[in-house]
Amino acid sequence: MTTPPTPSDSASLATSIFSLPQKGRTEAEQRLARSANWRFSTLCAAVDTKDQYGASSTPIYQTATFKGMDGQYDYTRSGNPTRGGLESHLARLYGATQTFALSTGMTCLDMILRLVKPGETILAGDDLYGGTNRLLTYLGTHGGIDVRHVDTTRVEELLPHLGPGNKVKAVLLESPTNPLLKIADIRNISKAVKAGSPAALVIVDNTMMSPYLQRPLELGADIVYDSATKYLSGHHDLMAGIIAVADPDIAKSIAYLINSVGSGLAPFDSFLLLRGIKTMSIRMDRQLLTAQLVATYLDELGFLTHYPGLKRHPKYDIHWSQASGAGAVLSFVTGDKAMSERIVGGTRLWGISVSFGAVNSLISMPCLMSHASISAAVRAERGLPENLIRLCCGIEDPRDLIDDLEHALLAAGAIVPDHSYEAVSRHASEEIYNHDPDAWILERARAYTRPKGTDMEKLVKGVQAGLGLGDVERKTIKSDIVVSAPGKVILFGEHAVVHGVSAVATSVDLRCFGVLSPRSDSKVALEVPDLNVEAEWDISALPWNLLPVHIDGSRRVADKELDPPLLAAIESLITSNDVANPAIGSQLAFLYLYMVISAKESNAPSGTFTASSNLPIGAGLGSSAAYSTCIASALLLAHNHIDNPALGESFSSSGPGISPGDTDLIDGWAFLSEKVLHGNPSGIDNAVSVRGGAVSFTRSVGGRKGGLETLNGFSSVRLLLTDTHVPRDTKSLVAGVAAKRLAEPALVDSTFDSIQSISDEARGLLGGQSHVGRDRLVHRLSAMITENHQHLVTLGVSHPSLEMIVSATSAEPFNLSTKLTGAGGGGCAVTLIPDDFPDTELDSLLSTLRNMGFTPHLTSLGVPGLGILSSSGSSASPSQSTDVLPTDEGNNDGMVVPKRAALREAGRDGLASWARGLGPWSYT
């Protein structure tokens, strides 16, 4: 090979802190000689550290420059003692003359492939990591390099390319390949390349194995590289890559490139990597055992499973002749992409993520994630199944990992219980595991079988047969149904509303989001991560016999009242009947609506409802009504009781929407759910949540007529909602006002009259009848907010924390109007933000409030009500049940996360952008 000119400082890259200081040289050399006989795990842990203070772990030399003119180091791009220490340590692990630590595995490949010149040829595998394929494609299109993909599992496939006159400069191998775990015969390929193309370099991406399991330099390869982000570091907390070479000339060339480009690993990452390496062998020992169990389990269940630890792997013997373990990555085929997405979305312990080698286990669909940068056509050409699932085992207890996977396989309908299997007791199972994990896993797999056929109907029948359900036709939805609904603030009239005064409430742009996703195991499940709720029920175990009305078909119109015996029976299924506890209430309300809307068992669909909200819970902002609206609308959509905007079944000729009839229907069911949660709610919260905008509500008191009026003239206004975090007791605050009215009737009644006038004016302004301009509207609303707050102070329901917010916001330079909202006594305050309020002042107000210990949320009033994701619906294509989050590359290289999982993981602050990214929504 041609060696580029070697700069004098390149030598510093090839040196380590333990080998250099003259004082310790003899000692270091002695230790090196002794370490020649040490086994791998000893080598991992025995890091040779020399430093002036005797530090036991290699210090971090966090410096860019080094003083002096004749020292070993001058500049960290060229060499750094921490990186040098790491590289010396790694050289022993790889059996290399020299190793280099770089910023990523892909940087390693970039450096190595710079040794190939335009016009020369690279031979690479046809099953390989998507990022590698991307770089090779780039070199082919931009670097004038002839890149050829061949089946590297067959040495004879390479031979024609190595014939006379060939220009092969690099043969790039993965073994096992990513993600199909195919095996290349490194030893024989190296021999063939040396014979046919002596100038060519055999390069091995060893990431799947790490030097612990496979050392390709010993098999004849010229250059090995590893993504140290994986097993070497082991914790997914850094990115790094390692190049290992045997030939000093190749080492010089690589050193030259690394120094020229500046791709060496930073000191802190070098330190972290050095720390991770010490535990590599024990981590991997555990990971390998688990991978073997998982692969055996899937194989026994009848999935086509790729793992070189399985005896029936076509290259089992070759793999074990060149490696000492099968690794901790395996992949399997389900035959159905939608099913694979359900499996991936159904796991808890297995994290949905790219990469592998970390202590925590990961699950992914390569075609949608790590290999998405390879076009679908090329993937198909190379035989990479779209439904392939890749599993990367961590160090968790294998029993928990199998439990979790089994649960997801069952829920996805990928396996069904084998009815003929006689289960062993839990105790016996533990005994078997303790004595013989291989026998244990075979026993586990015997309990299930794969359903015959792949379509959903057959799967569901398989589940029913397995559960002995005879002819019960269990329904499921075909794809995710995604809904959202807003919370509310009472703008005017709280407390007075209890005594017959009108209240005005508007929707607020903080929302609950819900996804109803299909499953096919005859279960219904509820997940509300904000409340730590994760519950599932066998549909057949629900108290169907207690349903009050037995009619054909399911229920379209909501009952006016709850059915106490049914509610009590559902309560008994839930571990506690403390309805006031939102975690319990959420389950009760969901199951109640689920049963009553289904009306009979055979109508009840299998599914998982997942809800998460960015509304503070229990702060008087209508979080329960938003949740109720979500469950009601999702269940009604599942039964096709309301039109699905996704299917173009809209009422409006101008585009998809939710008809007034459907809006009323949803509101009725949301109100019933509110009754489950609150006993005797006014109905204003669900009305606002379903309809959005603003409503005026008058309670029927003392024979006077009450009612609800939609205020159509309300357009969105900015609002600051500030949570005091002071807990309050609504009941005692309401009782306090009633007691005050008894004690001071004249004062309280005149206060109520004033509040009624405010509500009347608000009704006029917001109802669209009075045609005032926008400025005047905001000005009047501000004045009425200040006035209404004073009345609430008179009623005795404010709190020092609320008064602090009122003073802070009304002070110069802000001059804003604030009132308490809801019950008062703590909870939230609302501040109207005029349209022309400067952003700089808003920022300063937000920090003022935060410094006072409050949490302000900037939001809008009068936003739309119930939303249904337009691309969701019971008849949509199953493949739409995942979200593709495009990367910055803007191609199809995206990360796909099942909607249910993405919702769980979005977190309070990420919900709104998650929802926006899903596609167009239809609103009431």
Ligand SMILES: N[C@@H](CCSC[C@H](N)C(=O)O)C(=O)O
């Ligand atoms: N978006 C990334 C995906 C990284 S995949 C990382 C790893 N090699 C794996 O196989 O999981 C990219 O485009 O590179």
